[in-house]
Amino acid sequence: MIDLIQNTFNGVMVGSSYALLALGFTLIFGTLHRLNLAYGPTIMAGAYLGTYAFLRLGIGALPVALLVVIGAVLAGLYVERLCFRPFGEGAAMASMISSFAVWMQIEEAATLVLPRHLYAFPPLVKGGPFEFGPFLVRPEHLVMLIVSAAAALIVHGVLNHTRLGLGIRTVIDQPRAAELVGVPVRRVMALAFALASAVGGLAGFLIAASEAQITPMFGMWATTKGLIAMMLGGLGSIPGALLGGLALGVVETHAQALFGPHIRDLIAWGLLFAVLALWPGGLLGWRRVVAAATVERRV
Amino acid sequence: MLEVADVSTSYGKIEALKGVSLAAGKERITCLLGPNGAGKTTLMMTIAGILKPRRGSIRLAGEEIAGLPSARIVARGLALVPENRLVFPQMSVSDNLAAGAYQRRDAAVVAEDTERMYARFPRLKERRDQLAGTLSGGEQQMLAVARALMSRPRILLMDEPSLGLAPLVVGEVFRIIADLNRDGATILLVEQNAHMALKVAHHFYLMEQGRVTFSGEPGKLAEDEVIQRAYLGTRRAV
Numbered sequence: 001m002i003d004l005i006q007n008t009f010n011g012v013m014v015g016s017s018y019a020l021l022a023l024g025f026t027l028i029f030g031t032l033h034r035l036n037l038a039y040g041p042t043i044m045a046g047a048y049l050g051t052y053a054f055l056r057l058g059i060g061a062l063p064v065a066l067l068v069v070i071g072a073v074l075a076g077l078y079v080e081r082l083c084f085r086p087f088g089e090g091a092a093m094a095s096m097i098s099s100f101a102v103w104m105q106i107e108e109a110a111t112l113v114l115p116r117h118l119y120a121f122p123p124l125v126k127g128g129p130f131e132f133g134p135f136l137v138r139p140e141h142l143v144m145l146i147v148s149a150a151a152a153l154i155v156h157g158v159l160n161h162t163r164l165g166l167g168i169r170t171v172i173d174q175p176r177a178a179e180l181v182g183v184p185v186r187r188v189m190a191l192a193f194a195l196a197s198a199v200g201g202l203a204g205f206l207i208a209a210s211e212a213q214i215t216p217m218f219g220m221w222a223t224t225k226g227l228i229a230m231m232l233g234g235l236g237s238i239p240g241a242l243l244g245g246l247a248l249g250v251v252e253t254h255a256q257a258l259f260g261p262h263i264r265d266l267i268a269w270g271l272l273f274a275v276l277a278l279w280p281g282g283l284l285g286w287r288r289v290v291a292a293a294t295v296e297r298r299v
Numbered sequence: 300m301l302e303v304a305d306v307s308t309s310y311g312k313i314e315a316l317k318g319v320s321l322a323a324g325k326e327r328i329t330c331l332l333g334p335n336g337a338g339k340t341t342l343m344m345t346i347a348g349i350l351k352p353r354r355g356s357i358r359l360a361g362e363e364i365a366g367l368p369s370a371r372i373v374a375r376g377l378a379l380v381p382e383n384r385l386v387f388p389q390m391s392v393s394d395n396l397a398a399g400a401y402q403r404r405d406a407a408v409v410a411e412d413t414e415r416m417y418a419r420f421p422r423l424k425e426r427r428d429q430l431a432g433t434l435s436g437g438e439q440q441m442l443a444v445a446r447a448l449m450s451r452p453r454i455l456l457m458d459e460p461s462l463g464l465a466p467l468v469v470g471e472v473f474r475i476i477a478d479l480n481r482d483g484a485t486i487l488l489v490e491q492n493a494h495m496a497l498k499v500a501h502h503f504y505l506m507e508q509g510r511v512t513f514s515g516e517p518g519k520l521a522e523d524e525v526i527q528r529a530y531l532g533t534r535r536a537v
Binding site: 163167168169172173176178179180181184 | 368376388390
């Protein structure tokens, strides 16, 4: 019983970073209605910038975090300018494939600058796990949970209480109508992309810092984790992204405890398959799918 | 208020508008009739800045707006209630109205205008926290009109506001159009329902195959023929 609670708790803490990854992914998918495969690699570009500065200048975790976020935003804007702005919504395939090309570009560039397979990353906190009643808590996971929750609340605030947030929500909901009420759609898309990259960069920092290391596989890892969490929660649903991230974390942690670490990713993909087969549209996305179908019928 | 002169718009190589000219007078209801595919919606989208005209001029209160981005056109005082309403389905009624005022910075006056909309459309007030996608067709139409009015337009364009609504609700929509006009609104209305449209319009144009083919005052000419042409188009000798 204690193990069950312990693992669930660990899962929620790890899952909070997946939730943040999925949140960024969803902001991009929701506003552009296109898949950005280079999402993980843009985060990796930020993380490599942070690592580089850490190795060269020996700066602490906080300035590294700032650099990771800035690097991710810059790389994100590069992807937006190159893969999304030139194509219309109708050319989803062109955007997706060019984002794949940029993925390879970023990965190659990163390994040119830092060619080894493994680099140290500044740890999130010093000190080992502590006991809390019968439970063992890893402090870096606790920080991850708190920072992720704060970031999600900030994004919620931006979306619901600022003019930019209103613009983003209109573009997510009905892009043609957004244009008609006077939302500068292209600018809002670019800003949403920057916001999503900042959120992703923060998630990337938390994950790399809790592991205290980074590898060139990080880009692909972040894209797949974010993608699975987003699909689990429901494509385009923001609460769904958060829920999907937490669910992924919990399931992975339990699977790892039961069957060992080598089974973790297999379980993640299996979970995605099961949800999509049984519950197309994801945990919170089904209403959206139904609503879209109704609108299409009416038109 | 609005003067459209010799406007042509193309989709790729297909020319949908072939030099359209018309004018909508201040505080009047101008109606645009015509069969399906005549280019009415294309014209509305061109005026609103969603489509770019290949040539021609569009003047709003004397200022050229052809080719401006749609956000700038809204800021200049033109709002379009689009075909199929296109409310924001996953947003609340009150957020839909807030989105309508996106280009405005005068928060206090926007708040007053929101209350004015609720006074004019009590159904929207009842449902202010409900998602717009859950409203009935008629309520969504009212919301689309109220959302457009939130930008304080000098001219309101309406594209097929009666489309897909029950006959009783259609009557209500036309009553709202007449009421708005009585309060001083300038309206350019596209309608399939020529009977109802000609009852409220001060002036009308007939569009066929991308051109304006007829213009006049309702009641002065053989209304039957206009209605027949609006629905069926002109029969042409082969």
